[in-house]
Amino acid sequence: MTDAADLTARLIRCPSVTPEEGGALVLLAEMLGKAGFDVHRVDRNGTPNLFARWGAKGVRTFGFNGHTDVVPPGDLGSWSHPPFGGHVEDGIIWGRGATDMKSGVAAFTAAAIDFVTLTPPDGAVILTITGDEEGASKDGTPALLDWMTEQGERMDVCVVGEPSNPDQMGEMMKIGRRGSVTFHITATGIQGHAAYPHRANNPLHALTRYLNELIAAPLDQGTDHFDPTGLQITTIDCGNPASNVIPETATAVVNIRFNDLHSGASLIHDLTARADKLSAETGVALKIAADISGEAFLTEPGPFVDLVRDVVTAECGRQPVLSTSGGTSDARYIKDHCPVVEFGLVGHFMHQVDERVPENQVRQLKDIYQRILERYFA
Structure with a gap:
């Protein structure tokens, strides 16, 4: 089994402050390639991006989207542990990107690898991961979507792994953005x-x-x-x-x-x-x-939204609010490609000094993503 918490710590150790790749996409490409994914670097104008697909083209396809770039750490002396050390202590992973959103990328990468390995689906799984979400993002997810169009690649639905919960896992999922x-x-x-x-x-x-x-x-x-x-x-x-x-x-x-x-x-x-x-x-x-x-957008409640909400409810013991709150995310690009929702971790420590996340929360998120895949392809 792929440990999403361990992968989070390894990704944090990659100093990928926008626009630097820092080794994060190289690490993910190697893991996904070994698991049988067809992996491509889709860099544009020096911006690093990664596309990975398991399964054939033209079949039912589930997608995940996320980013490995992070904001600068600020004053290093203000941190309890080095921001790119990936320090783990008492069940807590410390470092820049622990919440936003190397943990989310680690969770859906681990879920996708274990899912296609243990129960190969009658369909395809696509991962689109950018190194330019915290910056201008013009050559990040938009570049991936442009490349996918050129290559005849398409997701039928997509989950963006941005932190979506205010205080507890399962409180909220995003079905649109202002x-x-x-x-x-x-x-x-x-x-x-x-x-x-x-x-x-x-x-x-x-x-x-x-x-x-x-x-x-x-x-x-x-x-x-x-x-x-x-x-x-x-x-x-x-x-x-x-x-x-x-x-x-x-x-x-x-x-x-x-x-x-x-x-x-x-x-x-x-x-x-x-x-x-x-x-x-x-x-x-x-x-x-x-x-x-x-632009403002909404993924109307229906089978896809219900599937994600039902899995989150079963795994977390509470039904998430369907929300359009918060700032912008790369879902604003994906909504023109396919229906998209956002579900990820609790966002308490995003962009803060001493950014951190509980290991068990990352593992729970992986379980949620894997259950979503199982339900989608059932």
Whole structure:
């Protein structure tokens, strides 16, 4: 049997801070190849990715997705154990990636290897593992999906192994995610002396009015599976060191996490129209630049969602809430390829100093993934 906890510790010892591969994908490729998987490195623009398939093409196929890259550890002196030491003590695995998400990758890799070895299915199992989820991710999972299309590879359904539980195993699984769009707003007026405002046009006055209008009322009240859309002003600046000078320009950044009542394009259209209207009223030029990092999506409850939920309930003794909360994940790319859900560990220590995970939790996650495979191919 493949020990997912031991594999987690071995992966942690690979210093794979984005964009470095650190040996993690090499380790997984070797293990999967020995287990009979057809393994390919799918690197794009220097970004490391791994594709592995057991079974033939064109048959019923179950997929897993995850990442081995991690965020930087920060101040090494703040750690109780070296962040890339994979230290194990009193049933706890310590190190960067212990929670997010080398443990998830280890769990589904171990589950897939043992499943195809012990009970070879009438179908195929695909693993897509990227080294670029914590970074820009443009050449991570999207590169894997592009390569799969070129090669005629396809998953029928997919589980992403990101941490999904708030406090206890089995509390929550993700069946969708909110979208995210960031707006960079630049207001340009006329510089002048603060004592003679009639000779200037203060961009801060127009900008703050614009921002106040954005937060004056909620964008919506939420939907059956999504919370209300959230809008947050994250910075306002004009770079003005002088108290007696009206600045020429001012900037602000706004992030919107939106539900399925909106799209990135519809929000860009709305905020741009508001800016144009205020520009005409004030004479201050408000310009909008926007970056969409993901669209809202939902995997509708049905046989696939029910299968995963039923297995989690049986293994954990509690029925998980079907949630769309949290930030973005690589599920935002996979949803265009096949139905996708997310289920993984408790996420308490993600990105923290002294990131760690209980060994028994990783082994339990492996058992859940293996049971999901057994049920899917039954």
